[in-house]
Amino acid sequence: MNERLDKLAACARRLMRRSAIVGVYLVVLMAALYVPLLFSYFKTQRTLNVYAFTETFSPEAIELFEERTGIKINITYAELDEEIGAKFAINGGIGYDVVNVSDFMVRHLSKQGYLQKLDYSCLPNAARLNPRLLGRVFDPKNAYSLPHKWFMYGLVYDKNVFKVSPDQMSLAFVFNDPEQLYKKGLVSRPYRVCMIDSPMDAYFLSMLSLFNRFDQFTPQEFDAITRQLLQQKQWVECYTLYTVEYFLLSGIIPIALTSSNFVRKIWDMSDQYEFAIPREGGILVIENLVIPKTSRKGDLAHEFINFMLSDEVATLNSQEYGWTSANKSAQETLDAQYKRKSHLFPDEHVFKRLHIPLFTSYARRCADDAWLRVGFA
Amino acid sequence: MKSIRLERVSKSYDGELIIDNLNLEIKAGDFFALLGPSGCGKTTVLRLIAGLETVDAGRIFLGDQEITHVPIHERKINTVFQQYALFPHLTVFENVAYSLRVRKMAAETINARVAEVLKMVRLSGFEGKYPRSLSGGQQQRVALARALVAEPEVLLLDEPLAALDLKLKEEMLTELNQLQDKLKTTFVYVTHDQFEALTVSDQMAIMNPQGDIEQQGTPKQIYEFPVSRFVANFVGNTNIIEGRLHISDRDYQVEVEGLGMFSVYTPTEKLWMIPGCRLLMSVRPEKVLISKKPREGFSNSLQGKVVDIIYYGRSTQYRVRLKNGQNLIVFEQNEEHFPQESIDWDDEVHVHFQKENVVLLEH
């Protein structure tokens, strides 16, 4: 009996020893993992972590900023607003100081309370912004965000294939069967298209083309849209946003539903292509700079935003990558060659055709699920 | 059951000549042993016969048919490999049935033949086992059965018992012998172990390190009447004494420096035996008698001093230093528990041997 007790005691002692060892290791590991978190609270170093899409800030602009202020910039790249949203969902965007997000995501993030209110006294360059872009529905008072660049989703097409004036360009050319269009004599040959690869935008544009409306849809209408997108897959070459210029220029497709961002690059290479906002309407995307609530460097972040909105830097950025700046004068100083292409700089009349899609989370879920069906087909 | 004949066969690896102009004839139905030191090329000979290697020059015959360029799988010759090379992924049954399956025989025939062969090697009941779960001796028997099931004309065995311990080896040797008696297949047995070769074979050949056959004959012929120093040394132990030949009236005598004259005898006179030539005498240690006192009735008697004694159990080996400083090895059977005279270190002893037990070898 005693022997067994002794054995039991020895066993227990061993167990305790071992759990102590495991405990020590775990503490060390956890400490190592949480160190960056502590750092982010106590760090006095002047660095800013910027989270942005690729081709947003030109290296020269960043260099200039670092030179002038002595603040070091770390840029991490995202491809989609959804990625940024996912990172915020993880821990409220800890670690990021300035984030570049699109309109609908600004609304989402501000609703969730992830964003800091902007202090306009630190942002004198806000006055230099294009008023058309301010006070839009996603952030009516621009309390959390300031526009920094904008673009449109429209059609880039080969003028030799589509002999239609830009005002008459229609979404039908991407949503309807090219074979049928060819048979009707509307186009010079059958073709394939490049389609935007985000479900929300695809649903929005499809809705515009089917019902000429963009505010809401009934379940029946939703099914109709899904059917249209499924059918469209037959003549889609590729679902992409970024590689569009490659597919157009190499002559694989003559028309793409894509963003106006790429148009200037395409024009640099070839005169054959035209950009148009379809007569049914297009999408306006405004990219904004915001500051997460978790950032402890609000002052530096404001400084960065103000710098990026200045005339000089905005021009630098937009010239580097070809997108249109939210800064008034930056737009004016753009190359005259592009200026005459009025459709890249729409007048009031065309601008009215542009909408900002804001889906409810339920609609977004539906669109996501249905988009999966399109992908699977 | 067919004979094997090699005619002027040569083979070299990487420019090094292993076999040069070899002639060898193995009679049908013989249990033939090819004995030679490691690396002398005896395995190469076997591989040439099996068809695992192709000859550079020369011809090989199986019976009357030339098989020099017949591919290996069409020769009716099978091999028991050194490490058995049993297929690890097949059961004993499948291993043995292999050559029959390859020949696409009917399942009935295969079952019957495999059963027969396994019974022959006393392995019935092991069919479902994998080779790795068998002992060395059992694996050996599977390898044998696998080679025999195809009823080859000639069975080649490449050092088949090298991996077994002594006891098992002796047992297997007897079995092999019995098997060969029963089957009458020609067996070619390659080994470097003279004990195996002597025990098992009807006919044997000794190969020297240069890859030439030094002597061919029955085991008894080879042991008792070696034709060269190499053979005498390689097969069993022997004492070699160098001397000069004297012939008078058909009496042969050898004069050895420091030891005087020895009477010798040769059953056949060789061409090189001319008076005054230098030659070697070979005397097997067991054919020498050792005693403390001189004995009568021996043709040759010598005196010496014991410098070394090794007790082997069944026999004892003495090393006796002769007057001229040469050592003579003597085996004595330990016939009695209490021998009449015990020989010890540094004893002065007499050694005797008959002249018939001396073999004369060319210098």
Next chain:
Amino acid sequence: MVENRKYLGQFLLPLVVGAAYLFLYLPIFVLVLFSFNDASFSISWQGFSLRWYEKLINSPEILNALQASLIVALATTFLSLLIGTCFVVASRWGRTSFFSNLFYVNILLPEIVLAIGILSLFTFFRIPLGYGSLIAGHTLLGLGFVIPIVRARFVELDPVLTEASLDLGATYWVTFRKVIIPLLMPSLIASGLLVFTLSMDDFLISFFCSGPTVQTLAVYVYSMIRTGVDPMINAVSTCFLVISSLLVFLLCSLKVVDQVLTHE
């Protein structure tokens, strides 16, 4: 018939092998070639130029990404070698070799599961993503390679050597340092290089687990590729290739490649 089969063996087999190698090398060859092409939209050969390399060297983002990749890879190699070797040696001495089969799981699971697993874990405990998560994930992969390779070597070592050393009065620590480590060296180097390249090249874990401050080279290249055909990618890829081949060459010159192959 027999002739046909001979023909098959002597002609067809090398042909298949040649085709397979062509298949593996054609893309790489073309890639490297066109990294020296002067054309900005890489359609045809417009003459030799180093402009893409120049652009690459002048791009601070790529250099930052490279730096991050190197830090992660070095830390990963060090950590997986350290804890892997300790585990192999200690578990043999302590005869708890049961756990060692556990580590095959790391290689056998789809990597994407490891990636989202770590992402979820860090999210769940609100640990910031960054170097920590990357090194954790890569080390997990690394252990899957280090432990089997080092273990295979360690098992082959004669236990008598250790016992002899202990018998001669050396402590475990001295035995470990003077006997075991030198004997394990080839496998340590081999698995170390393997883990290093693995970590440099890894995409999935890096893609999911990089945080605000870190972006590895592979992820950077991925985002570049997403945005289209840019000859600078060719230049980056060529550099990747050169680094990898240097490492492989180092490995081969150490004559441990056989060991890696037979134990993989």
Next chain:
Amino acid sequence: MKKALRAIFTQESSFVFSCPAVLWQFVFLYMPFAVLALYSVIDFNEVTGRYFLTAFYYREIFTSLYIQIIFRSFLLAAITAAVCFLIAYPVAYFLALKGSKRFKTFLLFSLIFPSWTSLIVQVYAWFFLLEKNGFISWFLQWTHIISPSFHLLNNYFTIVLGMVSCFLPFMILPIYAVLEKMDKRFLEASADLGADRFETFRRVVFPMSLPGVYAGIMLVFIPSFGEFAIPTLLGGSKYVFWGSVIVDKFLRSRSWRLGAALAIIGIMLPILLMCCVYLGRAIRERYRQRQSKEYTEYLNANKDLWG
């Protein structure tokens, strides 16, 4: 205190040193799985503000498109593994059994080389090669095999091509390792027993290389099941697979719970595969048993003959 620590250290030294690796494994592999499993079965009710247990996401997977997507990924992985096997076997066979030693080392070296470059780089290289103005298109047009309007990117074939080129070395190496280690005397023995080369291959070489083949299939099947970069970059996002759905669920639509459930099913996959292999072995064993049973029956039937 110091003494006590020292005592613990010496008594538990092997535990102290073997612990970190196992701990690492538990913290960064099993705990994440636990978290994923938790995510997949627990949901948050926004109205009551409570968490509750649910099998909704698994039901969702098995009743909707997801299960079909998993099957499709399975099919793609199976095709990839099969194609890899068909190409890899001859190469491994050649490397192990033919060719001179020095040449072999060179071939082996050049085999590992591409697999040690980033997968992303290899995929990009294929994109570059297959694009409309790329080398292969140019060559095929030049030889009039395809018309100028035909292009090679963005289809199922391209995805398989990319997969095969990325994972081929993982199939070759294990098969090579087994063939290389195989004792060449088995080949000799087989030939000696009357088998020609084909029979030797069928009955000896191939069955003996099966462990390598299984390993290779595992090493190719599993990563190609979870791959998402290749379908995205070479398939123009037109084909959705398991990997891409998980990425989508985690990084885009933020339905983590569904993604976690999908991942949990993915973890089951290697286990399933392992079961398949064991099942195959068991079936083979059964077959062998049946064979030897037949044989015993035969012996019993002919007892008079063999005693």
